Amino acid sequence: MKSFLLLLLTAVTLWANAHIFVYHRFGDSRYPTTNTTIEELQKEFEYFKTNGYKVVPLSLLVKTLKEKKDVPDNWIVLTIDDNFKSFYTNALSVFKKYNYPFSLFVYVQATQDKYKDYLTWEQLREIAKYGSLEFHSYGHPHMTYLSDEELKKDFDKGLALFKKELNLVPKVFTYPYGEYNQRVQKVVRSYGFDAIINQNMGAVSKSSDVYDMDRTALVGKVNLKHYLKYKFLDAKWIEPTIFPKNSMLKSLHVKTNEKEKKGNLYITGHGWLQTTLNDGNFNLKLNKKLTNKRSRIMITVGNKISSKLLIKDKYGIK
Numbered sequence: 065m066k067s068f069l070l071l072l073l074t075a076v077t078l079w080a081n082a083h084i085f086v087y088h089r090f091g092d093s094r095y096p097t098t099n100t101t102i103e104e105l106q107k108e109f110e111y112f113k114t115n116g117y118k119v120v121p122l123s124l125l126v127k128t129l130k131e132k133k134d135v136p137d138n139w140i141v142l143t144i145d146d147n148f149k150s151f152y153t154n155a156l157s158v159f160k161k162y163n164y165p166f167s168l169f170v171y172v173q174a175t176q177d178k179y180k181d182y183l184t185w186e187q188l189r190e191i192a193k194y195g196s197l198e199f200h201s202y203g204h205p206h207m208t209y210l211s212d213e214e215l216k217k218d219f220d221k222g223l224a225l226f227k228k229e230l231n232l233v234p235k236v237f238t239y240p241y242g243e244y245n246q247r248v249q250k251v252v253r254s255y256g257f258d259a260i261i262n263q264n265m266g267a268v269s270k271s272s273d274v275y276d277m278d279r280t281a282l283v284g285k286v287n288l289k290h291y292l293k294y295k296f297l298d299a300k301w302i303e304p305t306i307f308p309k310n311s312m313l314k315s316l317h318v319k320t321n322e323k324e325k326k327g328n329l330y331i332t333g334h335g336w337l338q339t340t341l342n343d344g345n346f347n348l349k350l351n352k353k354l355t356n357k358r359s360r361i362m363i364t365v366g367n368k369i370s371s372k373l374l375i376k377d378k379y380g381i382k
């Protein structure tokens with residue numbers, strides 16, 4: 065009994081909110097930065113299985129959030145971005161073996177124009193028997209570099225082909241390259257998806273925004289245990305919200321309900337720095353030059369994390 069209680073306690077401390085993970089290529093050593101070896105995949109699935117995690121369909125997590133119910137701490141959602149052939153040839157059998165549901169986000173043009181390395185419509189139709197197929201745009205653009213009209217043109221074309229070839233209306237969207245801002249988000253939301261997922265490392269809790277769900281990439285050799293410890297930090301970003309003028313990040317203001325006095329801040333190109341919270345607020349003068357047109361700001365309090373992606377917008381936020 066004692067050892068059972070100990071086990072239970074360990075399990076509770078290991079679990080922290082639901083996690084959405086994203087894979088890209090499988091067993092394809094030509095692209096180490098986007099690849100997951102089959103050995104690594106098996107290891108991760110075995111870890112979920114033996115440590116009490118439950119891999120659930122994305123639709124169940126979305127439904128739970130919409131109903132404002134608590135999100136169980138041991139839930140895992142598995143997603144795959146880009147319809148690479150290697151999913152079908154190398155990984156699908158592993159998903160089947162563990163009976164793990166998945167959502168595959170389709171880059172429509174790659175299949176439509178029969179790009180090498182990408183799945184055919186026929187293969188996608190077969191995959192749809194085991195998991196859900198969702199939308200990842202028609203042309204896989206850097207979305208902040210397209211106007212609203214160009215974005216709509218891309219979506220209309222992609223969604224029409226999705227319907228024609230798969231007879232499906234996708235329910236969820238993921239941004240190509242994980243790149244978005246408020247303007248892009250507004251266009252995507254006008255399409256009425258049930259949920260939108262980003263690629264900002266983190267976790268999902270009851271307070272997560274179903275139209276901006278955090279998702280962690282599992283590529284290369286990953287520290288799965290480390291990622292699983294992350295919790296969702298309920299944070300209101302007041303500043304910055306857009307890529308700053310002249311690339312100068314002057315200040316940061318984020319409101320949280322945390323009682324902690326210490327937090328950490330990460331800025332692309334500047335690394336991590338320790339900071340203090342005042343009544344749950346991160347309020348800092350920074351004057352840091354952002355050297356990357358795609359910069360990430362992350363804040364953590366304990367193992368809770370929230371992040372903001374700042375990307376140059378060709379058309380300006382409207």
Ligand SMILES: [Zn+2]
Pocket residue numbers: 145146171200204239240241
């Ligand atoms: Zn992609």
